[in-house]
Amino acid sequence: MPQIEWIAVDWGTTHLRAYAMSADHQVLADAQSTDGMGSLAPDEFESALLQLISPWLPELGDIPVLACGMVGARQGWQEADYLNVPTEPVVPSNLTRVSSLDARIQVSILPGLCQTHEADVMRGEEVQIAGLLATQGAEFSSVCLPGTHSKWVRLAQGQVIRFSTFMTGEMFALLSEQSILRHGVNSNEWDDTAFLSAVEQAVAAPEQWLSGLFRIRAKGLLEQMPANTARAHLSGLLIGAELAATQSYWQGQRIALIGEDNLIEHYAAALQQLGIDSESFSPKTMTLAGLSDVYQALTKTRNSHVT
Amino acid sequence: MPQIEWIAVDWGTTHLRAYAMSADHQVLADAQSTDGMGSLAPDEFESALLQLISPWLPELGDIPVLACGMVGARQGWQEADYLNVPTEPVVPSNLTRVSSLDARIQVSILPGLCQTHEADVMRGEEVQIAGLLATQGAEFSSVCLPGTHSKWVRLAQGQVIRFSTFMTGEMFALLSEQSILRHGVNSNEWDDTAFLSAVEQAVAAPEQWLSGLFRIRAKGLLEQMPANTARAHLSGLLIGAELAATQSYWQGQRIALIGEDNLIEHYAAALQQLGIDSESFSPKTMTLAGLSDVYQALTKTRNSHVT
Incomplete structure (x- = not known):
């Protein structure tokens, strides 16, 4: 069985979903719970996460964990930035590092998007959009993400231009x-x-x-x-x-x-x-594609720094 | 003190309001409770009403009680008709008699209004509109009754033409x-x-x-x-x-x-x-004016029948 290289986390208001990922971005294992952001105090996030991913962690070494969604909201684990549109949906250099107590994990939260002209915000959908761009290229100029709070998004040249x-x-x-x-x-x-x-x-x-x-x-x-x-x-x-x-x-x-x-x-x-x-x-496929894209970019940067 | 001649009742989903009325439609006493239609089973309406109005009732004789509002809904005391628009807001000949256990009261429920073309219903507001017509004549061609369910009403020649x-x-x-x-x-x-x-x-x-x-x-x-x-x-x-x-x-x-x-x-x-x-x-003033108008019409009819 291939080794777990990193962990992808999709953490919304009502659900927490974690995926153990291989170096080539295959899902090796997955787990989920209803420990959504909405039901956790800031100091409860780490144990909620460990409850799901502990079985995947080696005794030594630290595994990168990339998390997106409401976990980065003001009421979340740690507030992550908003990127102002127009912008690429995900900018790998803009992650927020979370100081975890457990040394086996290295948690980063992705920024959300905001729009100031017609005030709007998103957290989580931007990763699905990144996944869409990574897998479908410039095929679509508009994306609709229906749900509790539906989002409509205009894309151009790999950037989110505006959304509602x-x-x-x-x-x-x-x-x-x-x-x-x-x-x-x-x-x-x-x-x-x-x-x-x-x-x-x-x-x-x-x-x-x-x-x-x-x-x-x-x-x-x-x-x-x-x-x-x-x-x-x-x-x-x-x-x-x-x-x-x-x-x-x-x-x-x-x-x-x-x-x-x-x-x-x-x-x-x-x-x-x-x-x-x-x-x-599928939102799951798009989220994993988006997070994988970010992880790959981070690895490249790290490797190029080493070179 | 003038004698109580009839009782006006405004019975909505959340409130029950009763008024002891004189022959010339002055309020001699009033009482209210939160025994609204929404919280009562059909066989609980009479006692909820008696709880408020018993002190006003003579030992002998039956006092007319005119009630309007959700008390006449399918889930109410007894279902009262809908009058189809266009119609006068209240037609005194169209009351629904309720068979009460207590012989001292003679309860009638006013019909609501319905509209079939663009399906709509009202119960209670039509009496306020009748009160407006009785007190203001043809002064207004449109009425707005803001609230939980706001009503807009077009009037012409003393009739409700349409509403929304x-x-x-x-x-x-x-x-x-x-x-x-x-x-x-x-x-x-x-x-x-x-x-x-x-x-x-x-x-x-x-x-x-x-x-x-x-x-x-x-x-x-x-x-x-x-x-x-x-x-x-x-x-x-x-x-x-x-x-x-x-x-x-x-x-x-x-x-x-x-x-x-x-x-x-x-x-x-x-x-x-x-x-x-x-x-x-004021909705209270208009409701009482509307119910008084109906009571007066009933009395006239009764007297003219006697003559």
Whole structure:
């Protein structure tokens, strides 16, 4: 079995995922837990990490650990910088070293991205974008990363030019689980037609979006609209509103979608409805490609310094 | 002291309010509790009501009780009809009689309103509109009732022509208390400038509304935007989005606002910013005027039947 050369860590608000990597960037082992940034105090991060990766550590020597995501937020393990756009999504010289108690690891956190003109921030997605650039070259000029906080990103010449964040996933959770609408949208089924017509409706008349929400409730009361239709309609209104706001990102572009399967299927269908082609990528694959790219750049720098 | 002739009841989702009324519609006594429709099973409504009004009841005789609001919902005491718009806001011949166990009361629930073309419903606000018509005549052609679920209503010749509901208050509560934004908007202070500029922004570019939400978070992180500014900005975005969707209700109109003082102040300021005048009315006064109007019509009918 090849030797573990470094460890890749994807540390978000709700999850911690670690990967033992070989010198040629193959995943030799992986582990995950729900010790996300959101549930940890600053002095609990190291032990949360060691709990997952201890079995991979040699008794002697220090293994580089490259971490990205909310672990670098102000409430994280240690605050990492933001790089201001336009910038390459990841700049290997800009890592934040964390002083760990355990001498077997050498932890660095990648910077996030920020935008000052139209204030915005990201932590974690920039590594997936780096992975996309590393594996797909200049194939895509726009990237959409759907999720709790969806990101739309414009790329040019290997740089992130601008980006915009939407609370689409969080709004869907709040509205479907905690608002008056929750009574009518509780279903595991889907309704493609209702979804796509709501997308079209929101893109065509975004100013009417807010009045569409309560109408879901009224249709439940007056027309006995089934829950699967109501749920798909709500999702379509929210994703449609996001698409209405991001025309400058997708109009005439070919889009890379990075996200979980079931979610990006909906985004791909919504974009298709608007005549836009997209290609889908796994966030795990892109994160590992991005972190591997950084690790490789660091190794090259180190070797060239030695030479 | 004048005799109690009837009892007015305003029974919403979270509150129950009862008023002992004289023959000339003066409030002789009032009482309230948090026994709203939302917290009661069908067989608990009568005792919740009696708990408030028992002291007002004579030993003999039955006192008419006129109730409006969510008490008439499917999950209420007894389901009352919806009147389909266009219609007068309240039609006295259309009351739903509730069979009470206590012979001293004779309870009737007023119908709500529904709209089938663009599905919508209301229960309770229609009585406030009837009160506005009874006290102000044809002075206003549009009414706005801000709240958890804001209503916009077009009137013509004493009828409700159409209406539209917005989950503005509920969205503000969800976003300010439960979303990622909650960290940055916790303040008892206000910021008029931030509020009004957010209103203008949302009305001018409603399709960008959704991207404005996360920007509140980003501005907190990058620019240390104070919580009072963030809170007012969030409120302005939501009320602005409601105004963007209701241009056909307020453009060139003089608006009657019916709602709680602090809330309608914000709506009045937002409308003023768009060059629209409004006049404010208390929901309690309008509800009592509306119910009194119904009671009077019932009495007249009864008397004319006797004659």
